Amino acid sequence: MLFLLFGGGLLAGYVGWAARRAHPVVDLAMLRTAQPALALGLSVLASTVTFAVVFLLPVFTEAVQGRSAFGMGLALLPQGIITVLGTVLAGRFVDRRRGSYNGRHRLRPAGRNDRRPANADRVDTAVSHCWNPLRARSLPAS
Structure with a gap:
């Protein structure tokens, strides 16, 4: 029981810390929608x-x-x-499935498209500006 209280305290501390940062390690704003929240919960x-x-x-x-x-x-x-x-x-x-996302949004291999995908800003928020090799290859430099 002590470990659960300690873990809950650490989690509450991180939530408070992340709220004051421009680019936290895990952007808690992505948990406002169901799919990322479910994915994170299942990963945990x-x-x-x-x-x-x-x-x-x-x-x-x-x-x-x-x-x-x-x-x-x-x-x-x-x-x-x-x-x-x-x-x-x-x-x-x-x-x-050739890289389809959720069956509706098609991801294109690098080099086939010169413009950013429509959901690129959501992707940037979801990865919280961490370096991601897949994102680095598929999105052109801004």
């Missing part, structure tokens, strides 16, 4: 679950249940295989 949930499975589960099974490190490695092997397969298949799926 996925990161938490991944941490629990990769770190806490082996520690628990070795320390509490008395299993060996080798046995725990074998038990987690299917997760690694599924992660690799999912990454490869997701890449192929995205390639097949």
